[in-house]
Amino acid sequence: MAKLNVQEREQLREEIRKLCADYPNEYWRQLDIEREYPYEFVDALTKSGYLSALIPEEYGGKGYGMTEATIILEEINRSGGHAAGCHAQMYTMGALLKHGSEEQKRKYLPEIASGSLRFQAFSVTEESAGSNTTAIETFAEKTEEGYIVNGHKNWTSRVLQSDLLMLLARTTPADQVGAKKTEGLSLFLVDLREIREKQPETFVVEPVRTMFNYATNQVFYKNMKIPSECLIGEKGKGFRYVLDGMNAERTLLAAEAIGDGYFFIDKATSYANEREVFDRKIGTNQGIQFPIARAYAAIKAADLMRYEAARKYDEGEKYGEQANLAKYLSSEASWQAANVCLDTHGGYGFVDQYDVERKFRETRMYQVAPVSNNMILAFLGQNVLGMPRSY
Ligand SMILES: Cc1cc2nc3c(=O)[nH]c(=O)nc-3n(C[C@H](O)[C@H](O)[C@H](O)COP(=O)(O)OP(=O)(O)OC[C@H]3O[C@@H](n4cnc5c(N)ncnc54)[C@H](O)[C@@H]3O)c2cc1C
CATH class of the missing domain: 1.20.140.10 (Butyryl-CoA Dehydrogenase, subunit A, domain 3)
Incomplete structure (x- = not known):
């Protein structure tokens, strides 16, 4: 891990401040009025390499630690900006790095780091489960080719701005997991480009307007087919x-x-x-x-x-x-x-x-x-x- 020393961290802070200065309050204010996504800012952050802070260097990222990543997000908000447009790429990284296969990492991380693949969506929360994640009902049924996903997520932010989606779904019915409620859920890394191209009717997104500028949505999964390679780590261990x-x-x-x-x-x-x-x-x-x-x-x-x-x-x-x-x-x-x-x-x-x-x-x-x-x-x-x- 490319850990920075105290001076280097201060330099990083200065560099983020400089980048943010090109996106002043007027920029964020206008986006807020229009409820628009900060495409230009996220592109600039990606090109600067800072959005790939937590991607290891061997996969094309900065290879920084959590301290550096937090400095980047802190400075975006301190400047008057809103890091919500881009933070998911950082916080979904842990699950992929720790539990993803080498093949998944080699396939996706270099493209995420270069910005040719956008990875900003994490689909977990459901209406009937709320804070009780172990009660989610969205189901991924195993077939010979992969899985078929059905269900509804009442919150999935930035999915319209993402090429990749991290999805938590049940793979064992709730009444079969017994007392271990945390078992039976699996995590998937879904390539939305393929879904949008080949089976758009199975992935229905409805934007949700909130009291602030947040690109969030409801998502309906309707017999969405995903290949087995989408599974992150072991089946049933997603929670x-x-x-x-x-x-x-x-x-x-x-x-x-x-x-x-x-x-x-x-x-x-x-x-x-x-x-x-x-x-x-x-x-x-x-x-x-x-x-x-x-x-x-x-x-x-x-x-x-x-x-x-x-x-x-x-x-x-x-x-x-x-x-x-x-x-x-x-x-x-x-x-x-x-x-x-x-x-x-x-x-x-x-x-x-x-x-x-x-x-x-x-x-x-x-x-x-x-x-x-x-x-x-x-x-x-x-x-x-x-x-x-x-x-
Ligand atoms: C703008 C926005 C974007 C979001 N984006 C995403 C996203 O991208 N992906 C995603 O998966 N989710 C997303 N969420 C969902 C978010 O994670 C949930 O709103 C949050 O976890 C709370 O769940 P809930 O809204 O269902 O509240 P509920 O679980 O219904 O809770 C309502 C209230 O009851 C309280 N409560 C419930 N049970 C207990 C208890 N046992 N003890 C004490 N208090 C309790 C809660 O603390 C809360 O105050 C987003 C939410 C917002 C607002």
Whole structure:
């Protein structure tokens, strides 16, 4: 792994800042109004090589560690951008690298790294299962040639912008897995180009409009045929592979929330230093200054936990507790900073030209998805603190 030293990490940060400067708030604001995907930005990030941060060098990627990957996503959000358009390629990488076959890696990773293949979609959540992933019903039935998939996912983001899809589906009926509810689910890497070309009627996508600019969708799988080579790792072990990836996802998204937090602190501080009411800067008032300082303290503390989670990942240590803590603390801290920033701006906080209301809507998601903070607290209560399970 090409781990960077402290100076090199700062240089990486500077390079991402420079790249993001070409995509200022006006760019993201317009996309938000139109609910459009940031194609130009994602292309630029891909061409720079930074989107392939977690792809090993032997497959054409940067071969960085988790710490570097989190710096990239943090800086995108800190600049006023929204890393949601491209983060999935980073967090799906763990399952593919750890559990994918050498053939799958050789076939896909170099093309993902070069940008000729886009890999941004992860299809897990279902309406009837919700947070209880082990209750999903989408079924992949084994046939001689491969699998036939049927089911409905109520959330699958960026699937219209992706060539590859990571799909979690049941391969053993729920009533046959017995007490081990985590068994019987399998993970597939589906080449959507073939599906779109040869059997488009089996893969129906319905965009879902949300309160912020997020390219998310419902997906209906209707007798979609996929070859056996799509299976990642062992049949029936998919839930475990997804769990592996979830801690990476939590750490990466924690860094995005931290980026948002710094965006709000930067924005609130400069407005507090500039806006004058009652013949003084509003930042002179402790009613304005202290909430900003308090939100800054919360962001800094969450940031330390994010680095701790990333460090443990990079050193191959168990990091479930730290990944969950980082996700929880950073999402709460970014929301605190968002509210403080909005209060600091008074009425202008609601005006789109100031970008506070846009980022306010964006950062609210981190408390709910990819996993709700209640589930994080349940993990900490049960798995770390040893209290009884509630479900
Ligand atoms: C913008 C967006 C994009 C998304 N993109 C994707 C995607 O690309 N792929 C994908 O697979 N999913 C995606 N999701 C889905 C996301 O992962 C889920 O929304 C999230 O996991 C929560 O599940 P749910 O919405 O079904 O909530 P539910 O499970 O219905 O929960 C609702 C509320 O009840 C609480 N709750 C439920 N059970 C318990 C309990 N036992 N104890 C305490 N509280 C409980 C939850 O914490 C939550 O607050 C996306 C979601 C959003 C909002």
